[in-house]
Amino acid sequence: MGRDPMPPLSRRCWVTERSLLPLLLPGLAAAVLLGVALGPYGLPPGRILAILGGDRSDPQAVTVLLNIRMPRVLAAALVGAALAAAGAAYQTVFRNPLVSPDILGVSAGAGFGAVLGILLGLPVMAIQMLGFGTGLATVGLVLALSLALRGTGQVLVMVLCGIAVGALAGAGIALVKLLADPEQQLPAITFWLMGSLAGIKRPDIAALPAVLAGLLPLLALRWRIGLLAMGEDEARAMGIPAGRLRLLVIACATLMTAAAVAMAGVIGWVGLMVPHTARLLTGPRFDRLLPASVLIGAGFMVLVDTAARNIAQIEVPLGILTAVLGAPIFVGLLARGARGWSE
């Protein structure tokens, strides 16, 4: 060594392991407080704390806080965390920083089930369940197909099957829109497909167990999962049962994405952009990337949903806002030339 003049080799990490939670948790807390406080019925932080402390003197404020705002903010945080974590997981196991959680068709699949539920006039809970089920079934079909075809490039086969099955689900969505009643159902379907948490009430947050069931295994195994970024042969030679672990990660990420889409509709960009942003802070190690993605995703979604409720007379669909916010942020990140991933 020492024959080359040493170029600046070190990648600056903005957030060290130790400062990760102390830095990101207050940010999430601030976003949640803002989301709970803002709305047509304003709740100053002092009032919020008083109600949480047991003050029931203002029944209307209590109802707004406990039955409207908090379920909604919780749902937003859940959706953001789920999409961002799923995106980080998919990007790592597919070894591609441009992958988003709908890569295997889960969004289109869940979307098809949900719009079908709207067409059939099902109650909210049943719509969510149907969307969740078809989302899981879509990825199950993709995995079964790719196992049946099993070429040498397994990941590539998987992704191509995802595109094919996703296209089918997209056709199904188009068909449902065609059949829907243009006065009542079609606007509901269109609004839902653009993403919204407008209908969320407390009992509707059935997605919570599904998101946790997907997230907890990923968190527990996060260091080993990171080794999948080295490719299947290398990971196996390091003692990792790569094939099984990858299937588990896909199952967990799919569970979370299907739950998020079933509850909130199709919300793009979050699953792609948040892991990217997090990677700039933490570097590519999945054991640091995952917690950072979860916290940033949750905070980002709470802010976006708060904006969706407050910036106009009507609710702005979330998918529109995430794209409007996400695209410039994304391009800005690229323009900085920051390298969370190499060429």
Next chain:
Amino acid sequence: MPLLAARDLAVGHGDRVLIRGVDFRLAPGRVLCVLGPNGAGKTTLFRTLLGLIPAASGQVLLGADPIDRLSRRQIAARLAHVPQALANPFAFTARDIVLMGAAARLGAFARPGRPETARAMAAMQDLGIADLATADLALLSGGQRQLVLIARALAQDAAALVMDEPTASLDFANRRQVGQAIRRLADAGHGVILSSHDPDHAAALADEVLLVNRAGVLALGPAPEVMTAANLSRLYGIAIGRTETADGRLHFH
């Protein structure tokens, strides 16, 4: 007891057998070089030795155990792989990569802590690359990247090392540096099996040489005995001459 052995091994993909009749024993402190032209099946042989694909027939033994009876974790604790240094889509630091060597000895839910980090740094120190710990892997030279992957294999703490073309596409200085590192590992008691398509390099580095081409295994034995002009001419299918310098080095031309 050899660290790694092949018994009448045939390797290939499905019905297509590439190499038959591979028999060798890799002892601690020895370097075995598999030499042969492109397409002979060296990489397939190595994937079979690592247990990544099943043998077409015959056996791979790690110590006394057939490799197909061991779990991935048990294999990794005894046998480490040094792959070719390919580009990764993510900007890992050298230390991130070396730390991965701890996977075989950590529980499923564990993450590397102080002892693993110390072990990784010691491995990088051994190879003279400790100053590259926080460097982005993508910005390192090919030789430095190869040394990082060798350090990861050391951190894996396996007695036997399998290296797929460790000096391919390296320039002269890098090749010498990596070659010296491999020799030091063997002198420290590791058994190393590596592949190469450079006869000069194989002769300089290896204790034993295994010659393979599309026709199969040509010869196995100590480098000066096996690497004759006649054998190498047969191996590559062109006329090759051999000269020996005053200090005992072999050159092929």
